Amino acid sequence: AQKITQTQPGMFVQEKEAVTLDCTYDTSDPSYGLFWYKQPSSGEMIFLIYQGSYDQQNATEGRYSLNFQKARKSANLVISASQLGDSAMYFCAMSRAFGNEKLTFGTGTRLTIIP
């Protein structure tokens, strides 16, 4: 069975600072995918970034990067130069393979950006 752990229920960060959201995972599958989603107060789920377990390089998407440490089973999200609009819930998730079958989500981290 797969498991995602997000140990930070809430974080407060000053605007323009970088922030790291922690995510650890547990799986016995040889290949898997790791995802981060953002959920603003309006409620929709927004895809941010994806990392495949065999990808050699860490994924990046604009201000988002995924710090993938396979040996430690961690997939932390790094947001550079945080903005007020980054205030939201952030969910880490994983899939059994490179596709999207049955994503398993963590409990989320609520990020608040302070002006």
Next chain:
Amino acid sequence: NAGVTQTPKFQVLKTGQSMTLQCAQDMNHNSMYWYRQDPGMGLRLIYYSASEGTTDKGEVPNGYNVSRLNKREFSLRLESAAPSQTSVYFCASSEYGRGLAGELFFGEGSRLTVL
């Protein structure tokens, strides 16, 4: 471009009543999913459909039934609602198994309250 459309967005039921949540996607995706989101528990998979004509149980299927009516539509039915089914329900779709960037496209969510 509508993406994933869920109806209704809000619903209040009495214990024992039945209802169906409707979901439709216009992206020609093969896979569709129903998740529920509860405070402090992230999103949990109820049912999914990898392709038209197939459905499979997820993590929390008890008390629910689903129908993949065609490639576009995937409905979730509560036959006899219980207060434990009070939650926010999300429908999602994706291109299954193509090993692409791994993005789930979510609807806006349906908030269900069972009294």
